[in-house]
Amino acid sequence: MGYDHQAIEQRWQAYWADHQTFAVEIDRERPKFYVLDMFPYPSGNGLHVGHVEGYTATDIIARYKRMRGFNVLHPMGWDAFGLPAERYAMKTGRHPEQTTRDNCANFRKQLQRLGFCYDWSREINTTDPGYYKWTQWIFLQMWGHYYDRQAGRARPIEALPIPEEVRAAGTRAVAEYRDGRRLAYLQESPVNWCPDLRIVLANEEVAEIVDAGHEVVRKPMKQWMLRITEYAERLLSDLEGLDWPPHVLEIQRNWVGRSEGAEIDFAVEGHEDAGALTVFTTRPDTLHGATYMVLAPEHPLVERITTEAQREAVTAYVDQTLHRTERDRQSASIEGRKTGVDTGARALHPLTGAHLPIWIADYVLMGYGTGAIMAVPAHDERDHAFAKAMALPIVQVVAPADPAKAAAIDVQSEAFVDEGVAVSSPVIDGLPTPQAKTTMTGYLVTQNLGRARVTYKLRDWLFSRQRYWGEPFPLVHDADGTVRPLPTQDLPVELPPMADFDPSETGEPPLSKATDWVALPDGSRRETNTMPQWAGSCWYYLRFVDPRNSSLPWSKEAEDYWMPVDLYVGGVEHAATHLLYSRFWHKVLYDLGHVHEPEPFRRLVNQGIILGAVFMPSDGRRDAEGKKLTFLPDEVDVHEEDGQVRYTVKQTGEPVDIQWDKMSKSKGNVVNPDEVVATYGADSVRMYEMFMGPLEQSAPWQTEGLAGVHRFLARVHRLYFEEGKQAGDRVQAGGEGDRLRALAPGEGTPRQRKLLHKTIHEVTERIERMSFNTAIASMMVFVRDIVPRGADGGAEPLPRDAAEQFALLLAPFAPHLAEQLWSALGHERSLIDEPWPAADEALLREDTFTLVVQVDGKRRTEVSAPKDASRDELAALARATDEVQRFLEGREPKRVIVVPGRLVNFVG
Structure with a gap:
């Protein structure tokens, strides 16, 4: 009969299911090992072989660890809320609850057919009310707490110190003061609004929608926000000690974007009563080189300080900017396309009293820093490009320390952005840049003109969505405008069944149409926004430890035994979203005593991408619109000619070249695991x-x-x-x-x-x-x-x-x-x-030696290698080590030096 893989696999999959082979419980007699895949989104397309790679890796580890005596938790579930399911439902006319249920069933069947050792008794789904009850509960924990900067942790909002003048103003004033400091708060802010889809998008969602041909504009709306910025420093410092890929750590550091510098106050001529125009800069040593100011078009001072002569031009520019996304504005800035309008107002230089023109320009974003900059065109490339475009003055205040190099610098033609020594800057002339920064900051503080400041690029998390298919907020709005939470016993707030869940033309969420659901008997109204898809995936790893608990999100016993996750495997595309959001939620829960460690994921591994074939004309021919021509794999014939593999279009015989790209349905290069498993x-x-x-x-x-x-x-x-x-x-x-x-x-x-x-x-x-x-x-x-x-x-x-x-x-x-x-x-x-x-060490010593692995001549690690291994085998063995993989990060070294019997050295 031979190797009948179908009969063998069906037999053992049935055995594992019948015997619940992979179900686990707490067992304090054995060490635990928690291995986790990143939560999959169950799309209608099902799995492709790219998904299978990471799941197979965790399955190997799970099975291996169990055979090594560990009590292994290896669960699976579905991140099933979100925009894709809702859009698919609107397109097909089927309710997202139905399509989600079908998609989950298909994913489950595909995973089970691959023999993965998941404990299916722990399966969870973010759209299950029994699950999102606790998502709502976690949100209420944030709503009920503030961040105590002095204590460095979250505390109950009732413990927030209330200033006497606020308390004297009455109960309503106290409530508003608390609401403005909660970890979850309501704020009107500019959002990414898509008129075509009538939805609000997170910044990370804009690119996909724009690439699909939809317009996205900026529009002010009242939105729920999460105060992740209060945790910025902890999100940075707690990266130390995590066994994560270096590039992911760097992505998170850059996303948080810690900057040390100074806040500097500029008075606005004729508007002294409006208060200071405050800017943040990492280069206070360049203050004497500031020749103009720039405000983000959305800055609240724009309307107030603009002169009548410039009002029409400013208003038109602000309106134009609102129709552009931050992504588009940043891209234009990087490409050197500078636009802006003079407001007609003038700021007073805090040291010289010089009158600096105040412009608005779209390369300054309200979401970063203070939404205003002092422009130093001699020492900033973006400011330099803007100054050249608008014929604004450029004044050098930093020069290279080497006189010969200093003489060669011409800031009128190119910005000098390196460190050097201060010039033309009283108080700091001649000081090297690091010392000049410190000295100038100290001087500004003593003159009451500024203060030392640490800022972060990280912004608070926009947590509202104008969609149907998401978790409802467990909040109600009273007639007097106050917001109050629902008690835990009233959770979950379930989604009402709706046939019409299209967003309204005005941006009102679909839930606003469920009038019987929205209006409560006491005259209050439910919140009609829903939570983003990230909400359910922020904490699913915790629910897996105790998924059937109806009275708690997880028991202390289960969390204490299973957490943290020992190995987490998933794509690098989640480095600055899911991973950062999960860490933030976990730290809040840690502050509140619900988890016992401050970090959720001990070790992280990113699997690579499995690439699918696409074919393009060998002569580079394009279509009539200039776009690249591509052919699907089933349109191409593969044959051998002169000892080489050739590819030709079946219908025309035209030669094509094979190229490899990320698998996607649109490219037609997706490989369905069901088909290859069957074969x-x-x-x-x-x-x-x-x-x-x-x-x-x-x-x-x-x-x-x-x-x-x-x-x-x-x-x-x-x-x-x-x-x-x-x-x-x-x-x-x-x-x-x-x-x-x-x-x-x-x-x-x-x-x-x-x-x-x-x-x-x-x-x-x-x-x-x-x-x-x-x-x-x-x-x-x-x-x-x-x-x-x-x-x-x-x-x-x-x-x-x-x-x-x-x-x-x-x-x-x-x-x-x-x-x-x-x-x-x-x-x-x-x-x-x-x-x-277990290997017999005595037998191993006869045939192996210790191979030293070096990087740039420095010893990094060592591995056991066969004495008869070839040079290529020794190089491959050394290359596979974690230390070398981190060094290479997918690139080829300049040289690989192999000394048989001794070492392998990777250079450059």
């Missing part, structure tokens, strides 16, 4: 995805490679079974008509023992550092060499000990086939609870 089997797909290369690197999907892995598994099957033999057998057959080969008793020959223990050592060590491709390579060598080639029972038949130990090694990678082998060897229970094989 090659789940074990083959799993192993191929891990064999394509290092987990963190992107790789092209090539079906011929998958076929090669399938052949390897068929060879494993032949190693154990006499295929098609009908002789009686006392054990479970490998396939219909197959029986177990005659095995040599014990451990086999010395050569076989060495090979077995070398393989155990290599596979174990490589799984530990998630170098799955090299672990599979070791197993391939074992299968090739354990018995003489072509021998069906020759001089060295497969020893029973080697047969059993190898089945255990194979189990995390190809669990279905491994279970089949284990059962055929006479074992009644699943091998998931068998102990992981």
Whole structure:
């Protein structure tokens, strides 16, 4: 019969389901290991093979850790609220609840068919009222607390000190004072409004909508905000000690954007009663070089200080800016397209008294800093471009310390942005830049003209959406305008069933149409905005530890045992959104005593992208509009010519070149796992995805490679079974008509023992550092060499000990086939609870040496390497280490120096 992957996989998937093999509970007799995939969004397109890569990696680790004696939590669920589901529902006429339910069922079926060891008894869904009850509860925790900067933590809003003058103004004044300081607060602010879709978008959602051809404008609306900025410093400092990829840590640091500098106050001529125009700068040493000011068009002072002569031009420019997104404005600034209008107002330089023109320009954004800048065109590229465009003065106040270099500087033609020494700047003349910054800041403080300040690029989180398919807010608005929370016993606030959930033309949320739901008997009205999709995914990892608890979001016992997550695997695209938001929520919960550690994810790994094929004309031909022509894989014929693979369009014979790109439905290069699993089997797909290369690197999907892995598994099957033999057998057959080969008793020959223990050592060590491709390579060598080639029972038949130990090694990678082998060897229970094989160190010492791994000549780590390994094998072994992977980050080194028997050095 041979390797019947379908029969084998169906058998063991049914066994695991019937026996609840992967269900876990708290067990304090064993160490825990919590391994988690990033929450998938169950789209109507289903999984593609790119999704499977990360899930396979966590499955290997989960199975391996369990066999090492850990109590492993490996759950799965669905991030199912959000705009895509709502848009799909509006397009198809089906309710999002129905489409979401169908999509989740399809995803579940696909994942189960791949044999992943999820504890399905813990499955959760963000759209389940039993789940979002606790999302609403967490929001109310934020609404009921403020951030105490002195204590460095969140505290109950009732503990907020109230100034005497506020208290004297009455109860309403006290309530407004508290509302303005809550971690969750209501504010009118400019938002990204899409008139076509009639929705508000988060900044990170704008690009996708604009690229789809929709207009996005800025529009003021009352929105719920979360005060994430209060946690900016902790979000930065707590990155230290996390085992995360360096590039993700850097993305988060840049997103928070800590800057040290000074706030400087400028008076506005004729508007002294309006208060100071305050700017923040990281270069207070350049103050004498400020020649004009720029306000964001949305700045509240614009309307007040604009002169009558300039009002019409300013009003027109402000209106024009409101029809542009921040993304568009930033892009224009980067590309050097500068526009702006003089308000006619003048600011007074705080040191010289000079009259500085105040402009508005779209390259200054209200969401960053104070929404106003002092422009120093001699030492800032954006200011320089604007000054040149508007014929504004450019004054040099910093020069290189080297006189020869200083003489070559011409700030009229190019900004000098490096550090140097201060010039033409009384108080700090001649001081190097670091000292000049400190001295100027101190001087401004003593003159009451400014103050030292740390600022962050991070903005408070816009938490409202004008959509139907999201969590309702657990808040009501009283007739007098006050907002109050609903008590926990009234949660969840469930979404009302609605047939018409299109947003209104004015931007009113769809829930405003559910009049019976909105209006409450006491005359109050429910909040009609809904939460963003990020809300449910901010805390799902906590619900997994206790998913069926109806009285608490999680028990203290479960959280204390399972948390934090030991390994988190997912895409780098979530580095500055989901990961940052989750850390923020977790820190609030930590302050409130609901979790016992300040960080949720101990180790993070980003899997690479699996690329799909696209084909383009070899001559670079484009269509009539100048766009690149592409052909789908099923439109292209593949053949060999002159020893090379050629690609031609089936209909025309036109030659095309293959290129690799991220899989997407629009490109037509998506590979459906259902199809390849049916042809090659789940074990083959799993192993191929891990064999394509290092987990963190992107790789092209090539079906011929998958076929090669399938052949390897068929060879494993032949190693154990006499295929098609009908002789009686006392054990479970490998396939219909197959029986177990005659095995040599014990451990086999010395050569076989060495090979077995070398393989155990290599596979174990490589799984530990998630170098799955090299672990599979070791197993391939074992299968090739354990018995003489072509021998069906020759001089060295497969020893029973080697047969059993190898089945255990194979189990995390190809669990279905491994279970089949284990059962055929006479074992009644699943091998998931068998102990992981241990290598005999005495045998290893004879054939291995310690390979030193260097980067730029410095020792970084060491690994065990075979004494007979080739130069290429030693380089590959060293390259697979975490230290070298972090150094390379997907690029090629300039040189790789291999000294056999000693070291490998990666240069540059």
